[in-house]
Amino acid sequence: MNLAPVDYESSSSTLGAEIKLRNLRVGYAEQDVLSNIDLDVKAGEFIALLGASGCGKTTLLRALAGFVPVRGGSISVDGQDMSHTTPENRGMAMMFQSYALWPHMNVAQNIGYGLRLRKKSKAQVASRVQEMAALVGLGDLIHRKIGALSGGQRQRVALARALAIDPPVLLLDEPLSNLDAGIRANMRHEIRSLQQRLGLTTVLVTHDREEAMSMADRVVILNQGRIAQVGTPEDVFHTPANPYVARFMGAGNTLHGVAEIGPSSIDLTLDGETHRLPVPGQDRSGVHFPESQSGPVEILFHSDAARLGGASDDCLSLPGTVLQHSYLGSVYRHEIQVGEARIMVDNPHKMPIGVVVDVSVPATALSLFPAKSQTAVTGHEAATPAAQHL
Known part of the structure; x- marks a missing residue:
């Protein structure tokens, strides 16, 4: 009707x-x-x-x-x-x-x-x-x-x-x-x-x-x-303003690393390995990486933004192991062990449990926030505007 x-x-x-x-x-x-x-x-x-x-x-x-x-x-x-x-x-x-x-x-x-x-x-x-x-x-x-x-x-x-x-x-x-x-x-x-x-x-x-x-x-x-x-x-x-917004909007994956932010690129160090990613161009208005924000960061992203394989220069690519998977109707959601973290990645094809895979996340799908105490998880810092988005 x-x-x-x-x-x-x-x-x-x-x-x-x-x-x-x-x-x-x-x-x-x-x-x-x-x-x-x-x-x-x-x-x-x-x-x-x-x-x-x-x-x-x-x-x-x-x-x-x-x-x-x-x-x-x-x-x-x-x-x-x-x-x-x-x-x-x-x-x-x-x-x-x-x-x-x-x-x-x-x-x-x-x-x-x-x-x-x-x-x-x-x-x-x-x-x-x-x-x-x-x-x-x-x-x-x-x-x-x-x-x-x-x-x-x-x-x-x-x-x-x-x-x-x-x-x-x-x-x-x-x-x-x-x-x-x-x-x-x-x-x-x-x-x-x-x-x-x-x-x-x-x-x-x-x-x-x-x-x-x-x-x-x-x-x-x-x-x-x-x-x-x-x-x-x-x-x-x-472009969530803070970790609370990012998580509420579904960016449930969290990695921890150290960022070194330059004028045209950003170096992310995770588990001892450094990844160089581009800073967005003028087409992503409002995005800024002040030098003062270099240091420990939380890296948040959505499960459907990541993919298994397909690494490129503008992606954060990390090795991981498939722990489990579930069928959502159009994709399979995989739980992946990446270093000490566990993240969710959607993929059109089911990957076997235990197999080693490369997890690739486009730089533009990553949100970076200064690392804080456990309050970053509960959202007590929600009024803080400091957020960086790749």
């Missing part, structure tokens, strides 16, 4: 609003959950809040909606301070993880609930309900009870109810987490398509990296109540 096309001329939905957060501080009881949050969201932009459980992403969404009081700083929408405005006066619609549908009402009654609260006439409610039901592909089901709907259909009812009030800002609290994998993947693209056509400013909370990257214009990665990095999906994936 696909979402219906939108007629730009006849659609009553408004263009999204601009959101600015300045030095925002939010918490519960005596505990601050969020602090020093500064973020600009453009009108019509889709932002995903991404991070591990307890990082503060849901609290930030609820603060935007007005359900959590602001302790400091400000939330402004189109230049108007909304920090202490009640939820019903913020012009925002929120779609909850549980959908929060009324089980004793049918589809039409659920979609029209917010309109009735706003004292719209019966004729206005009926017309808008028909419009929204058609928009999300539920035009034939408006008289059906909620209990008779599938998970995907309930999700569409919740979306239609949120959109019915013409919100300039749409807040989504993990709306797809209760759906089966196949339906979830389809709904990602449908919600994104609808958001783009209506021009709504949308903020999504998710712990799913793939969901955030496939839906959002920009991703905001939170760690321990602070912003660790903001950027496009490509930015945060390929």
Whole structure:
């Protein structure tokens, strides 16, 4: 079931609003959950809040909606301070993880609930309900009870109810987490398509990296109540600002070595062997290797960036031994012993356990960070900007 096309001329939905957060501080009881949050969201932009459980992403969404009081700083929408405005006066619609549908009402009654609260006439409610039901592909089901709907259909009812009030800002609290994998993947693209056509400013909370990257214009990665990095999906994936972001974005392989950084090349010494790799050219803007960063480093990379064999001058090539493998459907994931480290490498062909292989990782797929204590693993240094990317 696909979402219906939108007629730009006849659609009553408004263009999204601009959101600015300045030095925002939010918490519960005596505990601050969020602090020093500064973020600009453009009108019509889709932002995903991404991070591990307890990082503060849901609290930030609820603060935007007005359900959590602001302790400091400000939330402004189109230049108007909304920090202490009640939820019903913020012009925002929120779609909850549980959908929060009324089980004793049918589809039409659920979609029209917010309109009735706003004292719209019966004729206005009926017309808008028909419009929204058609928009999300539920035009034939408006008289059906909620209990008779599938998970995907309930999700569409919740979306239609949120959109019915013409919100300039749409807040989504993990709306797809209760759906089966196949339906979830389809709904990602449908919600994104609808958001783009209506021009709504949308903020999504998710712990799913793939969901955030496939839906959002920009991703905001939170760690321990602070912003660790903001950027496009490509930015945060390929040029993470710190080890926390790199690992959260799937760069689970870690090697330790010593870097000697020059103006045009970098020498990496691992297990007593030195490898010379190129420094990226001007096509990789923003990448820089200050001389002061030479020294012990952590080297992080994704399993699908590495390959078995195929060494070249612009690759880090290391010998290793296959410990085990598993089939992922399109590739085999191999666990490889490299020196004292164990890393994961994806390969289209299965390699026998115990065989010696060469692991090759393109220089552009490596992220280098100054080596630190064990806090580098837990992410306590997430606010530190010092990161080098090959």
